[in-house]
Amino acid sequence: xxxxxxxxxxxxxxxxxxxxxxECLPGVIERDELQKFPKQQIEKLADLxxxxxxxxxxxxxxxxxxxxxxxxxxxxxxxxxxxxxxxSVNNSLVCWGLETYCNEEQKQQYLVPLAQGKKDGxxxxxxxxxxxxxxGSDATSQRTTAEDMGDHYLLNGTKNWITNGNSASVYLxxxxxxxxKGSHGINAFIVxxxxxxxxxxxxxxxxxxRGSDTHSILFNDVKVPKENRIGADGFxxxxxxxxxxxxxxxxxxxxxxIASGAYELALKYSKERKAFGKEIMHHQxxxxxxxxxATKVEAAxxxxxxxxxxxxxxxxxxxxxxxxxxxxSEAAMWISTEAVQVHGGYGFVKEYHVERLMRxxxxxxxxxxxxxxxxxxxxxxxxx
Numbered sequence: 001x002x003x004x005x006x007x008x009x010x011x012x013x014x015x016x017x018x019x020x021x022x023e024c025l026p027g028v029i030e031r032d033e034l035q036k037f038p039k040q041q042i043e044k045l046a047d048l049x050x051x052x053x054x055x056x057x058x059x060x061x062x063x064x065x066x067x068x069x070x071x072x073x074x075x076x077x078x079x080x081x082x083x084x085x086x087x088s089v090n091n092s093l094v095c096w097g098l099e100t101y102c103n104e105e106q107k108q109q110y111l112v113p114l115a116q117g118k119k120d121g122x123x124x125x126x127x128x129x130x131x132x133x134x135x136g137s138d139a140t141s142q143r144t145t146a147e148d149m150g151d152h153y154l155l156n157g158t159k160n161w162i163t164n165g166n167s168a169s170v171y172l173x174x175x176x177x178x179x180x181k182g183s184h185g186i187n188a189f190i191v192x193x194x195x196x197x198x199x200x201x202x203x204x205x206x207x208x209x210r211g212s213d214t215h216s217i218l219f220n221d222v223k224v225p226k227e228n229r230i231g232a233d234g235f236x237x238x239x240x241x242x243x244x245x246x247x248x249x250x251x252x253x254x255x256x257x258i259a260s261g262a263y264e265l266a267l268k269y270s271k272e273r274k275a276f277g278k279e280i281m282h283h284q285x286x287x288x289x290x291x292x293x294a295t296k297v298e299a300a301x302x303x304x305x306x307x308x309x310x311x312x313x314x315x316x317x318x319x320x321x322x323x324x325x326x327x328x329s330e331a332a333m334w335i336s337t338e339a340v341q342v343h344g345g346y347g348f349v350k351e352y353h354v355e356r357l358m359r360x361x362x363x364x365x366x367x368x369x370x371x372x373x374x375x376x377x378x379x380x381x382x383x384x
Contacts, residue, residue, distance in 0.1 A: 005071070012068045016075035019048060024080040029350050031082065031211040035203065037167055038083045038211050039123060045076075045083070046117025051090050051125065055099055055115040059107055062115075066308035070253045074301070077257020078264070081360040082211030084257060086125065088250035089163045090114065094126030094172060097243040101231050102190075110170055110190055119169070127168035128247070129159040129191075129217060130240055140183045140237065146175035146224065153177070153189065153229070155197075155222040161367070165215030166200050169193055173219075174240050177233070186236035190228040197222035208359035245318050247368045249307050252324035255332040255364035256300045262332075262339035262357045263293040269343055269352075280342070289342060293335045300328040319381040322374040329364035329371060336361040 005013065023041050031038055045051055053069045055061020069091060077084040098111040113119035114126050132143055144157025155175060162171075171191045178185030191198065201216030230239055267290055270281035280286045303324040310317040336358035340347035347354045365371045 005067075009068055009071060012064065013071040013075060015048065016050070016072035019044065019050075020076050020079040024076065024083050028080045029353070029356070031080070032356055033210075033350070035205070035210045037213045038080065038086070039167065041080070041083045042086050042117070042125070043123055045087055046123070050076075050087060051117030052095050052115025053091055055095050055111065059099060060112040060115040061095070061099075066249065066311040067305060070249065070256075070304050070308045073250060073253035074257040074260060074304075077254045078261030080211065081254055081258055081357075081363075082209045084254050085209055085212050086164055086167070088247070088254055089128060090117065090125045092247040092250035093128035093243055094170070096246050097128075097172060097188075097230070097239060098190075100242070101235075101239055105227070106190060106230070114170060123167065124169050125164055125167060126170040126172065127162050127164040127217075128243070129162055129171050129173045130244075131159060131161045133158060133160050133216075140186075142174060142176040142186060144173070144175040144219065146173075146177045146187055146189060148177060149223075152226060153187075153224040155189065155191065155219040155224050158201075158216060158218050160201075160216040161204070162215055162217050163212055163367075165217055166203065166213045171198075171217065172230070172243075174236050177236075181234065183237040184234045186240075187233065188230040188236040188239040189224050190230065191219075191222065191224055195222055195224075206363075208356075208361070208363050244368060245321050246311065248321040248325040248374070249304065249311065249317070251364055251368040252300070252304045252307065252321065252328040255325070255328035255361065256297070256304050258357050258361045258364065259293075259300055259328065259332040259335040260297045262336040262354055262361075263290075263297050265352070265354050265357075266290065266293065266339040266342040269346075273344075286342060289338050293338060296331040296335055300324070300331045303327050319378060322369075322377040322381075325364075325368065326371050326374045326378070329361070332361035332364050333358075 023044055049062035052061035053064045057063045095115050113124045118124050146153040146155050173189045173191050177187045197220040199218040204214040270286050273280045307317050307320040307324045310320050339354040340358055346352050
């Protein structure tokens with residue numbers, strides 16, 4: 001059992017860290033304040049090959065492994081989770097789903113530019129449309145319908161909480177075709193944003209990841225060609241579940257990054273701030289907080305890397321990704337809150353960054369399946 005990263009992994013980690021510090025850190029507070037989508041940063045991520053990290057180079061990707069993806073996600077998330085969530089969705093939910101389950105024609109048309117993050121010199125990313133106003137992330141209770149019209153499907157309904165909602169060029173949409181068949185009547189479709197009948201709703205005013213453009217997407221009699229269905233008829237539910245399992249590794253890694261970023265800021269501040277005649281790192285109350293933070297960060301990192309390793313080894317990573325997501329997201333919330341406490345009053349103001357990390361941490365407990373949902377997945381696996 002080797003816990004050392006190889007040379008390639010270390011290079012990717014350093015490249016992601018340098019990118020985060022030089023490209024994401026400047027202006028991150030302003031982007032959060034103004035809810036500004038980090039288009040420039042994501043375009044530069046695409047130039048690094050980080051928008052299609054795990055995609056085969058023959059489809060425009062970087063051909064990296066899932067461990068590399070975790071390392072890069074952690075470093076970017078330390079600084080700006082709004083950048084990393086766009087990166088996560090395009091990598092884990094969109095590109096992975098297309099490469100794994102789409103036919104060659106679909107891959108050439110959509111996967112190649114999505115893996116590159118650009119098309120004709122312009123930003124080209126995707127979004128995953130599952131959540132609905134009533135169903136949440138319950139893929140079996142889809143209200144969005146795709147009526148089979150012979151040579152095409154007629155798509156109607158509303159999806160909400162969609163990351164990259166306005167910036168994406170391509171949507172992967174989960175919809176119900178035959179309610180009588182339950183989960184076997186659900187399909188997944190590739191839908192282009194500029195098709196007639198596709199409407200982007202207002203941007204959500206969120207507590208955290210405020211730079212991420214989260215929107216509702218409405219479909220009004222959208223004609224979807226038969227060739228844009230993913231897989232066989234009725235494959236949509238399986239597609240959604242398999243894709244979400246990989247997505248949990250991305251969100252767990254994002255949570256890990258938020259946690260480690262908050263811990264590093266708290267550690268640095270404890271060495272600078274003096275109270276009662278000495279740096280606060282010399283006070284046992286602060287030492288205990290830092291010790292617990294470091295332990296939780298390390299545990300979350302190991303869980304994320306294990307899930308990534310299992311994915312790279314073609315093993316079933318459903319359980320490990322759920323464990324990583326639960327633990328890392330709860331660690332991120334706890335550590336970021338404690339980091340604010342370590343900073344005292346300064347932690348409550350924006351210029352010290354930790355209050356933003358605390359706000360960003362909360363969403364990691366909610367999206368890609370809440371912590372409660374992940375505990376259901378875990379309990380089912382261990383009780384078999």
